[in-house]
Amino acid sequence: MKVRALEDVVGSNREVDGGNWISRRLLVAEDHMGYSVHDTLIRAGTETKMWYKHHLESVYCIEGEGEVVTASDQRIWPIRKNTLYALDQHDEHVLRAFTDMRMVCVFNPPLQGQEKHDADGTYPVDSKQGNPPLM
Numbered sequence: 001m002k003v004r005a006l007e008d009v010v011g012s013n014r015e016v017d018g019g020n021w022i023s024r025r026l027l028v029a030e031d032h033m034g035y036s037v038h039d040t041l042i043r044a045g046t047e048t049k050m051w052y053k054h055h056l057e058s059v060y061c062i063e064g065e066g067e068v069v070t071a072s073d074q075r076i077w078p079i080r081k082n083t084l085y086a087l088d089q090h091d092e093h094v095l096r097a098f099t100d101m102r103m104v105c106v107f108n109p110p111l112q113g114q115e116k117h118d119a120d121g122t123y124p125v126d127s128k129q130g131n132p133p134l135m
């Protein structure tokens with residue numbers, strides 16, 4: 001069994017600052033769980049474009065308030081404490097944070113641990129694991 005505390009990750013190479021967010025990666029690919037788990041802080045007033053073409057992500061908001069706009073239909077999804085959103089279609093989206101937000105993020109396949117977004121808001125595919133199927 002593994003036990004990880006947030007303090008184990010803060011200040012290590014598993015704490016990644018993406019500018020609008022800071023992601024503390026509690027479980028990553030080398031933990032061999034089949035997914036990664038992150039405790040992610042989103043900075044108030046930011047707007048972040050993301051498009052996880054190679055990953056499925058679920059995001060559970062445990063603090064704060066904001067909204068997600070899905071690019072395909074321009075639908076606005078209010079997100080606040082105790083709300084989860086699942087990007088089950090690899091949905092291109094924008095996250096607007098009205099306050100500081102704290103999210104628990106799960107990625108399949110797992111991140112290696114140091115990834116930052118490219119210009120599309122995408123993380124690279126992990127060549128060792130391949131892509132999850134498009135549903």
Ligand SMILES: CC(=O)NCC[C@H](N)C(=O)O
Pocket residue numbers: 018021023024038040050059095103105
């Ligand atoms: C909510 C969200 O997707 N934020 C961007 C960072 C990402 N979730 C991560 O933890 O790497």
